[in-house]
Amino acid sequence: METFLQQLVNGISQGSAYALIALGYTMVYGVLRLINFAHSDVYMFGAFMGYYIANSTLGLALGPSIPGAILVMVGSMALCACLGILIERFAYRPGRSPSPFTLSFWFGILGAGFGQLLGGTLVSVALGALAGAVLGFVLEKVGLKPKPQSSHLKLLIIAIGVSFFLENGGQQVFGADPKFFPQIIPNRSIDVGGVSLDTQKLTVLGVALLLMILLNVVVHYTKTGKAMRAVSFNLDTAKLMGINTDRIIAFTFALGSALAGAGGILVTLMYPRIDPLMGIMPGLKAFVAAVLGGIGNITGAMIGGLIIGLAEVMAVGYGQSTYRDAIAFVILVLILLLKPTGIMGKGMVEKV
């Protein structure tokens, strides 16, 4: 019984982290009908940003304390939101409709990479980036124009490309070797009837719960949230109604990415090992959670996350641990066979 309760607690904390990541998938799917493959890498990025903030002068000065933890959390979420907006602006939006400075942006990144390879100093990186951006700008002016038509497959491939970019960019910038996340909250453990509740698990639970409540408030009670729901109901109609859909889409990315960043920090509280490829598996599981709950449905994503977390922890606790990663996959295949619309999903009718 006690083991069961312990597993339950572990499962719920693990699950709430999955739920946070799943929310990003589900929200982006809601507005763009796109599986944002890069989302799992935003989660990785969040963990790394947290790592760097915690190891910065200010972070080290604060140490494992509440203000320190808040700094790491909020800072990483903000940086993730920025990354989400960048991805939307320079990869997905150009895939939907021509947008200026796309080439400048990507060439700038390539230029920075070359700068690092050739010079290895900050100056050479900056010069490379500048040269790339200028070259991209010129090419754009000369008339390299994107294909105007948007297609589903195109966006999907772009998403895969961005994901791969972030994974390999992460390996180059952060290094391929795993790093260990420092302790950012004081670690204490309380024993409640044989179940150990440590501060980490409680933090994970508390923060996840708080963020989900906040998200619900944003989505249901703010003007932007209403616009988000309108866009996810029907993008074209929302546009006709005068909603700036590009802005709402960017906002959705920011929101989802911030949550992924939070997820990244929370998971590293429990499993402090971080590396640039750490996002793939949790990303996959969070996606399964989103599908299980009914993709596009926010409450569904939360429920789905909890179920996946519990299923995984229970299976590991009572049976095979080597195949831990396979459990979410089996669940995915089962949902697709039995109820592809998910728990909370409504049957979507395709317009003929």
Place this chain on the structure above:
Amino acid sequence: MGLLEVRDCTIRFGGLTAVKSLSMSLEKGALYGLIGPNGAGKTTVFNLLTGVYHPNEGSIELDGKSLNKLKPSRIARLGMSRTFQNIRLFQSMTVLENVKLARHGARKQNVWDATLHNRKQRDEEAQIERDAMELLEIFNLEGRADEIAINLPYGSQRRLEIARALATDPRILLLDEPAAGMNPQESLDLMHLIRRVRDRFDLTVLLVEHNMRVVMGVCERIQVIDYGETIALGSPREIQDNPKVIEAYLGGA
């Protein structure tokens, strides 16, 4: 009993009842019109008949065989073929390929034949090509066989959709607003074409159309629906004089 029998079909989307206990009976060889104001549920009826949606209640039978739970492709192979209101040609294919694709259900080659391109496969491909060209000739499209289908002018695309539907060897042809976007002359030609096709291919035709001239000019029997319910059924003459129909179209004062 008719070739196509629809009995008390109802379909709901969430709270909305799109089609309510609809019954319909098409005799073999009929030219049957289904009309109704915008949003009356006409296209939904097509989607029910072709298996895109499945009815919540009621039954649909083609020649005594229930279609209720079948997939669209199965229904198409049983002899129900359709066109689409918003043209759905295969965009990367040529005119000829669009029609050849529709011979899919009649193919006899299996994967091995296709893999090996053996005599059987090549003979069949040649036959498919001849059949497709023959159909294109009927629709005056043979000269544009090698053009990409979606580059054709609008009226030709509509005709190509009908040709493609016929290539599946249907028993019932469902035309979803074939005259939409056509000028009066084109509509007139279309009316003749529909009759000619019915006679030549021994077809039963179900037509959904907004253009009253076309419906009244072509159909022998007309069913009027509004808000998913049948409000009138009869010959064109009877329909034109039916006060309920006039009311539905004029917005029910």
Place this chain on the structure above:
Amino acid sequence: MKRWLLWLGVLLVLAGLEASLRGLIGPYAYQITVLVGVNIILAVSLNLINGFTGQFSIGHAGFYAVGAYTSAALVKFGGPAIRGLVGFLPAIGQDAVLLLAGLAAAAIVAGIAGLAVGIPSLRLRGDYLAIVTLGFGEIIRVVILNVDSIGGARGFSGIEQLSNFFWVYFFVLVTIVVIHNIVHSSYGRAFVSIRDDEIAAEAMGVDTTRFKVLSFVISSMFAGIAGGLFGHFTMYLHPNSFTFVASFNVIIMIVIGGLGSIEGAVVGATVFTVALELLRKLGPFRLVSFAVLLVLIMIYRPQGLLGSWTLFKGRRKAAPKAMVV
């Protein structure tokens, strides 16, 4: 009859090249050439599902791995028995029988895996195939890591070297011919109709689920064959060769060449493999650049970098004329 003569000629040419190539271009270039061949098989086969059928698999490496391990395991554990059965053949003939048996097993098992992955995901419209194949690719690696008899995390070593330039390029030709033939048949038209408009395809009698699964299974089988050829060439397999990166590489090959073009896939695979070798000095930045390249190609030239070869070539010539209308 003429076809047989043609194939015989091809076999002779390949055999001649096999005998002389290593000496002509040196072992390193020979190895890269073989690798190019394996990648061509992967790219052309992935193109069937991703390019022609319009469904997006991102786990081709999973099936490649299944094929590689299946063939290697069959030859390792069943090799002596098979050699015994065909003992009357000379050594080179025994090798051929053994390799073909391994590749057949690889194709069958990879095909079955394709069926298992395809049935749940391809019934649905949308991108489920992408995520399920991604999951499958990762899971299959976990499974391999945990099976000790095929090396687990140590890698599978001691695989008999049976494949070489001759066999790889023989199967390159087989793959191209088979995929070309299928694409230019009723089946190919059905695949393309699914890509263009699934609803219209159903309405025209194409059982879209069945044909999507068929396309996916054929694609997986060839990935399996590529895996078998690879394993029997390198004589060593490790799960890390079959990560998401490997799948991604095949995607970029077909995107460079243009989705839905067999010639494009061949050129894309060649260009990519060679470029990856030449740019080895760039380290991880290579993959960063390729990722950026993929994104930019999709935004600016979704028809592929290398021009626009297209499906149904002969017939398509009329297309530009139509633009004037």
